[in-house]
Amino acid sequence: MQRRDALILAGTLAAPAIHAQEAFPGNRTLTLTVGFAPGGVGDMVMRQLSESARAKRGVQTVVDFRPGAGSALSLDRIARATPDGTQVALGSVSALWIIPHQQQLGYDPRQLTGLGQISGHPLAVYVKTDSPLRSWADLLAYARSNPGKLSWGTTGSRGFAEVLVEAAFRHEGVQTSTVPFRGGAEAIASMMGGHIDAVASADFGPLLAQGAVRLLAETGPNKVPGHPDVPTFRELGYPLSDAVAYGVVGPPGIPRQAVLWWQEVIRETTQDPAFIEALRRIYAVPDYLDAEAYTRAIRDGYARFGAALRG
Structure with a gap:
């Protein structure tokens, strides 16, 4: 009996360690937040990512809409979320590069965890x-x-x-x-x-x-696919002409295992024929950056637009 009790106790003590090493995300539901109202491009991108995660990884996902302030409200919320990788948000260039220079916000885009860039869009x-x-x-x-x-x-x-x-x-x-x-x-x-x-x-x-x-x-530097007659802001000589891109971000301090999981799901989504076709219908293209490169792009864009806004 003493040996049996000891084995039970050892198993109980080992359980947390086994759970800690469990592959992300385990049986937890993932929440993908969109900072715009339903029906737009951001909605489509995150729904496609949600579907891809369910289909390819068998996980449960929820798309949550938190519109307001050019999607800055959604990033403010995500920045304060538990940094376990289960809550992520659509990263828009407005909320990452521009709005933080103009408003007092509850997040610093340079501190968010970039998980990957997913698409490029004409604006x-x-x-x-x-x-x-x-x-x-x-x-x-x-x-x-x-x-x-x-x-x-x-x-x-x-x-x-x-x-x-x-x-x-x-x-x-x-x-x-x-x-x-x-x-x-x-x-x-x-x-x-x-x-x-x-x-x-x-x-x-x-x-x-x-x-x-x-x-x-x-407004960007590149022509809208199939519409070479539409002038770009770069051709017109305007002071700002930047491409639009969407990515996925999370709160600061997400564990490396979760970062790599999201990075791979984002990469898989950009190669999914259904996603490519959905983007083609809105004149957009997959534009993948891994977590490290996307984090760098967030910081570079923030600095560049900060200088432009001050100047």
Whole structure:
């Protein structure tokens, strides 16, 4: 009996150690937070990642929407989460590179754990196809003739699109009215309803394929696939012209085992034909960076845009 009791006690004491060494994530549910309203590009990216994790790894996942402040609210929440790797968030360039320079936030993007970059997206200024504004030159001419009257929507106040496009308008010496929304779907609905004149976002893909919108300019350095006639901000000589990318971030201090697990799931997702096709439909492409490279990109972008905003 004494030997049996000793074995039971030894097994009980060993249980925590065995659990600690269990492969991540074990039987825990993973929460993927999206800082934009449902229906936009960020929603699609994280749902695809969620599906990939379930299908390829057999884990339980939940997509949680926490829109607000250009997705900065979601990163503020993630920064305070338990750093065990079970809670991650969509990393947007707005919330990582720009908004922290403009607001007092509860997170420092340089301290977040970068888990991997997943996709690259064109971000365009666009209008309805029945708009009288048929080109970027038309839009500028209208803005010059009607100071402050041109209204255009973005996916969040003082986010990436707003900073880039406003810098272009300042360069051109025109005054416009910016209208921030909680996500691209809401901004598009307002434009399609005739409440605003244009939208600057990465959410135009389905409407462009349907012929419902017309692209006037691409804010990044690269052409929109299949639309070589749409000028880029780099071609136009504007002071800011950067590519849009989405990645996945977590709180500071995530264990290495969890970082490597997420990194591999992100890499697998970028190679998934279903994900590649979903991106193609919105004129985007897989753009994988591993955890180390993505963390470096976060810090580099934060420093670069901080300098640009101060200058």
